Amino acid sequence: MAKKKPASPRKMPEQDRSRATVDVIVDAAARILVKDGYDAFTTNRVAEKAGVSIGSLYQYFPNKDALLSELMRRHTTDLEKGIEAMVARAADAPLAEVIRAAVEHNVQSHLIDPALHRVLSEEVPRLGKLDWQAAFAERMTHRVRAAFEARRSEIVVPDLDLAVYIVTRTVETVIHNAVTQRSHDLKSGALAEEVTRMIVSFLTGKPLAAKRSVRAAAE
Amino acid sequence: MAKKKPASPRKMPEQDRSRATVDVIVDAAARILVKDGYDAFTTNRVAEKAGVSIGSLYQYFPNKDALLSELMRRHTTDLEKGIEAMVARAADAPLAEVIRAAVEHNVQSHLIDPALHRVLSEEVPRLGKLDWQAAFAERMTHRVRAAFEARRSEIVVPDLDLAVYIVTRTVETVIHNAVTQRSHDLKSGALAEEVTRMIVSFLTGKPLAAKRSVRAAAE
DNA sequence: ATTCAATACGAGCAAAAGCTCATATAAAAT
């Protein structure tokens, strides 16, 4: 009946020594997940692989889920890096360019550590909405909404919230699944190209001229 | 190291009595998952709720995952019902109509037992590609591909496989997540309308005139 | 030097949960 416990570090490391300990633990966790999957992800195994005692692990993580949460948080933070820069750069570009940049940024994100990304989102059991996760999702939603609002006149979808929902879901999951199922199209840019076209024509109600590319000749 | 065991019933029930036993077990499994979540889904609990002994459960399911697999298989089979009929009905309708019918059918599917659907796909740990799952996915992919090929001239996307991938992923996940995050738009038809528009304009490269609807006045 | 806090250690506990197996009963076959 009782559900999962909180999920934040029990004690913040103060000295460099312990910060290093936390790092090797998190790294070992990632390595085990990527190499052997979630079933092999036991706290004892993580401690062993990290070369620290199980006691040390529990000094910084109150429970297994907290370790998982921290690993996911770090991974997400990595992905988020560069978003600010990208958004700023595309601040007053036309809608189509913003979409293209966002899609391509998302693609790049998924190519950083695809194996970890895959195991985290497909194999790891849902931890129930984490605090930082909700915050992250909200930041993203607001960014997209703001971008849409700034170009409201170009957008034909009556319900902006719905548009934001559809666009974010689509971009995220289509690209995400492509990591394992369409990695070639992901790397070649073909997927980004088509997704961009789809989103732009959905939002503006007008077709987007194909970018200069091999596939452009097909009509 | 050793991964999950197979996942098919250990023994096929022969008499009506035992078929009934299997049914009450699967039903109890579904009830527990929906009501108390995956953490409460233990074989002992399922047997208890079903009113049979734990021994009986293991007479028909070699392990826990087999029970889960069977539950998912039955649920998916329910969802698949009516697809054939729909496909046949829309056999030579224009592309836009086929897409609209498919999207709306998918929406209806997700409204059958949303709670079970949600817990199965969000909370239950991935069981690794099941045999019947792969077969199901392939049937769907082929159906969509065939429909696209029959209308190849209307479709501007050069890579048909990629188009199939993008469309299926988009429809499935956007609608699926809407069950919990946008249930109102799902029921009102607003989501189906927008998704249909998006898919059609993606495939044809031409905007789709909005259907008569409240939202159509918005421009 | 000495004190004290931070860090590290790891044997082993406790609880959970999947699953077995010896036994009993109901139905079918003979």
Add this chain to the structure above:
DNA sequence: ATTTTATATGAGCTTTTGCTCGTATTGAAT
């Protein structure tokens, strides 16, 4: 009737695994 097969039972075994806690060591502060 008797044998055989199918079905049902549930106490408890086995294993796994998350996690504690008493102890040891390292480093900072005085």
